[in-house]
Amino acid sequence: MSNVIAGKEIGKPSAFDTIVWGGLAAGVLDSVDAVVAFGFKGMNPIQVLQYVASGLLGANSFRGGLATAALGTGLHFLIAFVVAAVYYAASLKLPALHRQAAAWGLLYGAAVYLFMNYFVLPLSAVPKSSFSLPLFLNGILGHAIFVGFTIASFAHRSTKTS
Numbered sequence: 001m002s003n004v005i006a007g008k009e010i011g012k013p014s015a016f017d018t019i020v021w022g023g024l025a026a027g028v029l030d031s032v033d034a035v036v037a038f039g040f041k042g043m044n045p046i047q048v049l050q051y052v053a054s055g056l057l058g059a060n061s062f063r064g065g066l067a068t069a070a071l072g073t074g075l076h077f078l079i080a081f082v083v084a085a086v087y088y089a090a091s092l093k094l095p096a097l098h099r100q101a102a103a104w105g106l107l108y109g110a111a112v113y114l115f116m117n118y119f120v121l122p123l124s125a126v127p128k129s130s131f132s133l134p135l136f137l138n139g140i141l142g143h144a145i146f147v148g149f150t151i152a153s154f155a156h157r158s159t160k161t162s
Contacts (some may be wrong), residue, residue: 011157013098014158017086019081022154027080029146037138042054045069051078051126058125083112084151091155099155102149113139 022101035045043051047062052072054061061068087108097104115141 003158011159013088013094015088017158018091018151018155019084022087022151023077023081023084025154026084026147027077027152028082029150030142031076031145033138033142037135037142041132041135044098049073049076053125054126055121056103059127079116080147083140083147084154087148087151088155097152098155098159101152103153105149106144107148108152109146109150112147113143 031048035048038048038051039045046066046069049069049072050061050064052075053064053068054072055075057064057068057070061072064071087097087105097108
């Protein structure tokens with residue numbers, strides 16, 4: 001099913017562009033944001049990636065060197081691709097997600113952050129840490145812009161017009 005906007009037929013977003021390119025771009029941007037944000041808390045890039053792996057391995061991930069950092073990298077990008085796939089699938093049912101990508105993308109990114117931090121992480125083996133308002137605000141804004149907006153932009157740009 002297609003829609004007509006300003007006399008042009010708007011198709012569906014491309015799965016490849018949205019999931020692969022959107023997920024890859026969001027994963028890179030989110031990684032850079034995390035390295036910078038957690039760098040202010042004294043963590044180096046390897047420790048940031050090990051933190052991701054700690055979801056599976058717990059605190060032992062911080063003793064695993066580059067191997068657990070590599071695992072964290074793989075997990076991080078797997079999550080980014082899944083987040084992009086969910087947005088793509090939803091945009092097929094709700095075309096507003098790719099037609100009004102800016103607003104919906106920003107909301108989606110913030111929702112992803114909340115879901116990951118208040119549902120997924122508590123169920124994982126990630127070591128518990130105290131609440132940090134600066135990291136929370138960075139997480140909400142960073143995920144809104146670097147994850148949600150980025151993926152939504154790839155979905156929007158990949159739609160075919162005729």
